[in-house]
Amino acid sequence: MSAIDSATLVQGLIAWMRQEGVAVTRTRLMKFIYLADLHHARHHEGATITGWRWYVHSFGPMANEAYVLLDRGVREGWLTSNASSSSGEEGEPSAIFYDIVTKGAAEQLHGMGKVHRWIKTLGDDTPRLLRFVYGNTEPMVDAKEGEYLDFSSARPTDNVAPIHGRKPTRKEEKRFEEISKRLRARYEAAQASNAKIVDGPRDDAYFNDLPAEGASVNGDMILLFDKER
Amino acid sequence: MIEAEREQADSHEKAYARYVAMNDDHFKRRPSKKYPILNLRLAETEELVAFHAKRRPAVVVGTNATSIDGLKERAPSHHVECRVVMAPVYGLRSDDDVSGFGSVLATRIWHLMYRQFFPFFAWRETRTHMPPATLERGVIRLDRLQFINPSPPGLRLMPVKLSAEAMNILHATLWAYLHAEPWEELVEIKDLLRSMLPKEAEPVH
Numbered sequence: 001m002s003a004i005d006s007a008t009l010v011q012g013l014i015a016w017m018r019q020e021g022v023a024v025t026r027t028r029l030m031k032f033i034y035l036a037d038l039h040h041a042r043h044h045e046g047a048t049i050t051g052w053r054w055y056v057h058s059f060g061p062m063a064n065e066a067y068v069l070l071d072r073g074v075r076e077g078w079l080t081s082n083a084s085s086s087s088g089e090e091g092e093p094s095a096i097f098y099d100i101v102t103k104g105a106a107e108q109l110h111g112m113g114k115v116h117r118w119i120k121t122l123g124d125d126t127p128r129l130l131r132f133v134y135g136n137t138e139p140m141v142d143a144k145e146g147e148y149l150d151f152s153s154a155r156p157t158d159n160v161a162p163i164h165g166r167k168p169t170r171k172e173e174k175r176f177e178e179i180s181k182r183l184r185a186r187y188e189a190a191q192a193s194n195a196k197i198v199d200g201p202r203d204d205a206y207f208n209d210l211p212a213e214g215a216s217v218n219g220d221m222i223l224l225f226d227k228e229r
Numbered sequence: 230m231i232e233a234e235r236e237q238a239d240s241h242e243k244a245y246a247r248y249v250a251m252n253d254d255h256f257k258r259r260p261s262k263k264y265p266i267l268n269l270r271l272a273e274t275e276e277l278v279a280f281h282a283k284r285r286p287a288v289v290v291g292t293n294a295t296s297i298d299g300l301k302e303r304a305p306s307h308h309v310e311c312r313v314v315m316a317p318v319y320g321l322r323s324d325d326d327v328s329g330f331g332s333v334l335a336t337r338i339w340h341l342m343y344r345q346f347f348p349f350f351a352w353r354e355t356r357t358h359m360p361p362a363t364l365e366r367g368v369i370r371l372d373r374l375q376f377i378n379p380s381p382p383g384l385r386l387m388p389v390k391l392s393a394e395a396m397n398i399l400h401a402t403l404w405a406y407l408h409a410e411p412w413e414e415l416v417e418i419k420d421l422l423r424s425m426l427p428k429e430a431e432p433v434h
Contacts, residue, residue: 114324136326136327137327138327155327159321159322159323159324160321160322160323160329160330160331160332160335161321161332161335161366162321162332162335162336162338162339162348163332163333163336163427163429163430164427165336165340165425165426165427165430166425166427168425172421172425175421176418176421179414179417179418179421180394180397180398180414180418182414183397183398183401183412183414183415183418184393184394184397186412186414187397187400187401217268217269217270217277218268219242219243219244219268219269220242220243220244221231221233221243221244221245221246222236222243222244222245222246223231223246223247223248224245224246224247
């Protein structure tokens with residue numbers, strides 16, 4: 001079970017978004033809550049912080065519990081919200097912006113530096129954030145619109161590095177140098193031999209008899225995708 | 230594959246298209262191939278293919294087919310003999326790329342255990358007169374060779390290349406991958422590195 005509750009998570013994420021100068025729209029906030037759940041699931045065998053039922057929406061992963069919590073936050077006074085009269089970049093008729101009332105929640109988000117980094121790099125570009133969520137998160141692989149997401153596929157992905165073996169001995173280093181020297185000599189001899197190969201001429205017959213390649217395609221297409229796959 | 234049909238039967242202007250998996254009916258005459266679409270110009274055994282492509286670093290492994298001086302003036306416009314052979318670099322697994330190579334396989338690749346893979350080390354540009362260039366470590370894939378026309382926007386050259394020593398071993402590996410008799414030096418280097426493989430990356434029998 002997570003050490004923090006969903007309300008603390010939301011307030012902490014908003015604090016980080018404000019710290020990074022990211023406008024806290026509902027769409028962006030929703031995606032960072034999802035990413036926080038994903039990050040937790042990766043390191044806790046699929047268990048999320050919120051326990052919410054995420055599903056695929058036209059703007060990426062969504063959870064109805066998020067709307068309930070955000071509305072509750074405004075009602076109880078630990079969140080404020082402002083609706084913008086102009087349409088947001090997410091294509092919503094009007095974007096809703098959130099802010100926190102009291103500070104300090106971010107300090108409770110331990111072990112979530114990765115999520116903070118995502119806010120910093122993706123926060124202010126909603127299409128980029130959505131592309132990241134769609135293309136780089138395990139629950140979205142093969143997800144179908146309207147279906148609930150499965151976090152059990154989340155796995156630890158700390159940056160992989162090759163496993164360090166022992167250092168070569170001095171004798172092995174010398175042997176490697178000697179082999180490299182022979183390899184270089186053989187390679188240069190092969191290159192010299194290759195350069196002596198004489199291809200056929202590039203004359204009129206050559207160019208006239210080459211097969212024609214296809215012309216490039218241009219125009220409008222509307223792609224249709226089956227809902228059932 | 231992209232299967233397209235006219236939006237309106239009497240117009241070439243717009244087409245609806247469906248992205249489908251290739252099957253045995255493609256590249257031949259079939260009932261679902263309806264009226265031709267002028268701007269697609271597909272003959273009976275031709276199809277439109279769509280690839281999911283990703284921009285990656287890539288290493289030039291062959292330039293012997295590039296254009297010879299003066300050739301371009303004589304070449305027909307549809308044939309440009311200036312392709313370079315490139316091997317793309319795939320990354321290691323990370324939080325930002327969950328599909329990359331894992332650590333055990335990467336370790337074996339670092340010890341030259343597979344002919345189709347070659348290690349690619351990280352690069353951090355420190356020359357102040359050069360544009361910033363950062364390359365993360367990864368794997369050069371000889372099983373994904375491509376013949377690329379070296380011009381933007383499809384290709385952007387970086388001011389860095391493999392060392393001659395690395396190139397020698399890479400080419401020797403490529404030739405072995407393409408079924409040439411492996412050079413004894415390559416076999417010796419592989420044996421030397423294999424003896425240094427950490428236990429965690431040893432094959433499990």
